[in-house]
Amino acid sequence: MPPVLFYLLRRVLYTLPIAVGVSMVCFALIHLAPGDPLSAVIPEGASQEVIAQLKASYGFDKPLPVQYLNWVWRALHGDFGLSIMTRRPVLSEVGPAVLNTLILAAAAVVLGFGLGILFGLIAGYWSGSWIDRAVTSLAVTGVSVPHYWLGMVLVVIFAVNLGMLPATGMGTKGSRTFALDWDSLRFLILPACAMSVIPAGIIARSVRGTVIEVLKQDFVQTLHAKGLGPARVFVHVAKNAAPTVLAIMGLQLAQLLGGSILVETVFSWPGTGFLLNNAIFQRDLPILQGTILVLSMFFVAINLVVDLAQSAFDPRIKRT
Amino acid sequence: MRTIRSACCAAVMMLPLLATHALAEKVLRVAMTAGDVPLTTGQPSQGGEGLRFMGVTLYDGLVNWDLSSYEKAAVLKPGLAESWTVDEADKTLWTFKLRKGVKFHDGSEFTADAVVWNFEKLMRRDAPQFDQAQAIQGALYYGTIESWKKIDDYTVQIKTKKPDSVLPYNLANIYFSSPARWKELGGDWTKFASKPSGTGPWMLDILVPRERAELLKNPNYWDPKRIPKSDRLVLLPMPDANTRVAALLSGQIDWVEAPPPDAIPRLKAQGMQIVTNAYPHIWPYQVSFLDDSPFKDIRVRKAANLAIDREGMVKLLGGLATPAKGMVTKGHPWFGKPSFDLRYDPDAAKKLLAEAGYGPDKPVKVKVIISPSGSGQMQPLPMNEFVKENFRDVGIDMEFEVMDWEALRGRRRLGAWAPENKGMHGINNSWAFWDPDIGLIKTAASFWPVPTGFNWGKYNDPKADELATKAKTTFDPVEQNKVLAELHTYIVDQAMWIWMVHDLNPRALSPKVKGFVQAQSWVQDLTPVDIVE
Numbered sequence: 082m083p084p085v086l087f088y089l090l091r092r093v094l095y096t097l098p099i100a101v102g103v104s105m106v107c108f109a110l111i112h113l114a115p116g117d118p119l120s121a122v123i124p125e126g127a128s129q130e131v132i133a134q135l136k137a138s139y140g141f142d143k144p145l146p147v148q149y150l151n152w153v154w155r156a157l158h159g160d161f162g163l164s165i166m167t168r169r170p171v172l173s174e175v176g177p178a179v180l181n182t183l184i185l186a187a188a189a190v191v192l193g194f195g196l197g198i199l200f201g202l203i204a205g206y207w208s209g210s211w212i213d214r215a216v217t218s219l220a221v222t223g224v225s226v227p228h229y230w231l232g233m234v235l236v237v238i239f240a241v242n243l244g245m246l247p248a249t250g251m252g253t254k255g256s257r258t259f260a261l262d263w264d265s266l267r268f269l270i271l272p273a274c275a276m277s278v279i280p281a282g283i284i285a286r287s288v289r290g291t292v293i294e295v296l297k298q299d300f301v302q303t304l305h306a307k308g309l310g311p312a313r314v315f316v317h318v319a320k321n322a323a324p325t326v327l328a329i330m331g332l333q334l335a336q337l338l339g340g341s342i343l344v345e346t347v348f349s350w351p352g353t354g355f356l357l358n359n360a361i362f363q364r365d366l367p368i369l370q371g372t373i374l375v376l377s378m379f380f381v382a383i384n385l386v387v388d389l390a391q392s393a394f395d396p397r398i399k400r401t
Numbered sequence: 402m403r404t405i406r407s408a409c410c411a412a413v414m415m416l417p418l419l420a421t422h423a424l425a426e427k428v429l430r431v432a433m434t435a436g437d438v439p440l441t442t443g444q445p446s447q448g449g450e451g452l453r454f455m456g457v458t459l460y461d462g463l464v465n466w467d468l469s470s471y472e473k474a475a476v477l478k479p480g481l482a483e484s485w486t487v488d489e490a491d492k493t494l495w496t497f498k499l500r501k502g503v504k505f506h507d508g509s510e511f512t513a514d515a516v517v518w519n520f521e522k523l524m525r526r527d528a529p530q531f532d533q534a535q536a537i538q539g540a541l542y543y544g545t546i547e548s549w550k551k552i553d554d555y556t557v558q559i560k561t562k563k564p565d566s567v568l569p570y571n572l573a574n575i576y577f578s579s580p581a582r583w584k585e586l587g588g589d590w591t592k593f594a595s596k597p598s599g600t601g602p603w604m605l606d607i608l609v610p611r612e613r614a615e616l617l618k619n620p621n622y623w624d625p626k627r628i629p630k631s632d633r634l635v636l637l638p639m640p641d642a643n644t645r646v647a648a649l650l651s652g653q654i655d656w657v658e659a660p661p662p663d664a665i666p667r668l669k670a671q672g673m674q675i676v677t678n679a680y681p682h683i684w685p686y687q688v689s690f691l692d693d694s695p696f697k698d699i700r701v702r703k704a705a706n707l708a709i710d711r712e713g714m715v716k717l718l719g720g721l722a723t724p725a726k727g728m729v730t731k732g733h734p735w736f737g738k739p740s741f742d743l744r745y746d747p748d749a750a751k752k753l754l755a756e757a758g759y760g761p762d763k764p765v766k767v768k769v770i771i772s773p774s775g776s777g778q779m780q781p782l783p784m785n786e787f788v789k790e791n792f793r794d795v796g797i798d799m800e801f802e803v804m805d806w807e808a809l810r811g812r813r814r815l816g817a818w819a820p821e822n823k824g825m826h827g828i829n830n831s832w833a834f835w836d837p838d839i840g841l842i843k844t845a846a847s848f849w850p851v852p853t854g855f856n857w858g859k860y861n862d863p864k865a866d867e868l869a870t871k872a873k874t875t876f877d878p879v880e881q882n883k884v885l886a887e888l889h890t891y892i893v894d895q896a897m898w899i900w901m902v903h904d905l906n907p908r909a910l911s912p913k914v915k916g917f918v919q920a921q922s923w924v925q926d927l928t929p930v931d932i933v934e
Contacts, residue, residue: 129852254607
């Protein structure tokens with residue numbers, strides 16, 4: 082078996098205990114939270130019999146380990162259960178939400194990663210100059226600004242005061258009609274800006290640091306001495322900086338795909354963050370568990386992809 | 402070729418007409434506080450907001466609320482039933498005469514069979530149309546019903562478990578889904594949720610879970626006076642208060658539920674209408690009457706009630722509340738004539754506490770359960786801090802146990818006597834008094850402890866019990882109101898709870914929204930609302 086395939090297989094197998102661990106932790110955490118999972122749906126004045134009946138119908142009358150095993154068994158078969166509040170299948174709730182978050186994340190990635198790399202490179206190449214100081218200050222601000230607060234400020238400026246962009250939602254008719262046209266994309270601009278600020282700041286700083294370090298290395302001097310043009314040298318610098326930056330970008334990407342409870346709630350963006358926020362308030366355990374598990378798997382999968390991409394960019398990072 | 406060209410010309414000529422038509426559609430866009438669209442199948446989720454936007458819009462009850470008055474508390478009126486009577490000999494037997502000629506949105510007729518089918522949907526677990534989700538949402542209202550039967554196509558008989566004069570109030574919250582549509586969709590409630598059929602003044606057009614519901618006016622509604630003035634009603638879940646305000650200010654929506662008090666000046670400055678009215682809501686401390694509770698002593702309860710600067714609290718809330726004079730608002734038919742005036746009188750409070758054996762060296766020590774947020778809880782943290790200061794001024798030392806809203810609700814359902822509530826002397830659970838049971842009878846009667854009733858603190862008073870029983874068995878609405886007023890008078894004089902303020906149920910509307918009458922109710926009628934550009 083080729084080493085890459087063997088490595089891939091091994092990494093996929095490693096994800097299994099991680100998945101089990103994650104599922105156990107999220108299951109336990111949710112059950113440790115105060116309040117009865119059924120309190121949101123137990124009607125006022127319900128008798129103990131009705132409450133017991135409800136508990137039984139959701140399987141909450143069984144011991145926790147049994148509940149956990151039942152849940153895992155069903156999840157393995159693609160059945161994440163029904164939402165307590167709506168009785169809709171969890172997958173039918175999580176699926177569209179993940180898609181909506183992906184759309185937002187994609188926009189934030191383009192914006193955040195693009196600006197982060199650009200600023201990082203500029204600051205790295207002109208390290209110590211006023212440009213570097215300006216870009217670094219901007220990056221620190223980006224990392225420090227709470228993105229939900231920024232979201233609100235953006236709404237006040239661009240939606241309320243200037244009336245240029247919509248304040249909330251995902252299209253005039255909702256996510257069902259979302260398309261790659263101006264009518265839909267204008268709903269994406271403000272939340273994507275709010276979401277992209279932190280990754281842009283983090284990536285700018287890491288790109289800057291890595292570029293400065295790479296530029297100091299002997300091989301760069303050698304390349305210059307051999308008479309290579311700035312563009313060719315840049316390619317080598319970028320290639321050497323890529324593994325470190327990729328690792329950071331992978332983490333940021335996973336964060337973005339996880340959605341943001343705060344930003345999505347501020348913009349009523351119907352993604353996983355909005356779904357989780359609602360599920361937390363309604364104590365909708367099946368939705369919470371299903372969403373958290375799906376998002377955790379995203380993290381695991383992206384880490385795997387990043388690992389593979391790192392070795393592709395830099396063969397010195399051996400994967401055996 | 403000529404034909405094609407002519408057709409194209411005709412189509413192009415039609416475009417302005419189509420555009421005019423599209424522009425002419427009057428759309429009312431509402432931002433709800435809920436995080437999801439309430440259930441659309443019949444019995445809505447999301448509490449009062451669900452009843453308001455997905456209950457009385459798509460559906461009707463046998464009994465409806467009269468929501469036409471701003472000045473008077475909302476009262477019951479005939480809905481799908483034209484009249485009802487209770488049997489003189491057996492007070493558990495009710496006969497409902499149904500309205501003839503009422504059609505569901507799918508065109509099928511509303512008859513006694515539909516009533517029977519819907520009761521089975523909620524209460525008969527072995528019925529094919531039984532729906533757990535709706536059964537949960539409706540349980541508060543159908544708990545009193547024992548059985549039902551069709552007498553003829555337009556007459557239904559309902560039997561209650563015990564004589565229960567509150568039944569018509571409960572029936573105002575039980576809605577009727579179309580059996581024909583359910584069958585047409587293969588008996589699938591999930592499909593029914595996207596294509597529901599009721600008898601109400603609005604019909605569902607589009608449902609995108611967690612995002613939006615669009616309702617169209619029902620031009621064939623059985624009550625011509627309540628055919629909606631707007632053509633389309635768009636309901637958007639927007640749990641974040643600032644988002645709702647921003648959406649209104651940017652012109653994305655026309656109607657905001659519960660704008661935050663600090664946004665009101667800005668909204669007014671931008672020309673938005675702020676509508677408020679009293680409604681059946683009270684922000685209280687429900688207190689414990691157990692032996693370890695200082696509130697067992699009426700003098701302490703009265704002192705606590707006299708210690709609170711309610712006007713100050715109203716100011717804190719930007720004027721969006723009104724000082725309480727009891728459980729129900731002054732002017733409500735159940736208010737009565739309490740002699741104990743809930744005024745701000747710290748000196749009188751101190752005097753009462755001294756009589757009860759407390760003083761500067763021996764303050765009253767109480768612990769109250771509160772939540773940082775929650776439906777109807779208003780601004781619980783600053784409000785509770787405000788009360789704490791007021792209490793401290795008279796010699797009541799109050800501690801809080803802060804917990805999540807759902808956890809607090811769970812602790813209320815357990816009762817003050819539960820081990821979990823040991824050491825707790827009160828619970829800050831905002832309360833509704835939309836029917837006599839929730840408002841007065843089941844909160845005051847000793848034989849209605851939680852969870853079947855609402856008596857959390859084990860309040861036990863023979864006179865309150867007697868009046869509660871009398872109210873439950875007085876079937877004439879006018880007479881019943883008199884008994885309820887007597888009961889209310891009595892529990893206020895007994896300072897049964899510590900009552901603070903009533904919420905004023907604020908809404909912010911765009912200047913183009915006309916014709917809305919905010920009723921004194923948890924539900925509202927959107928049919929007279931017009932959009933005037």
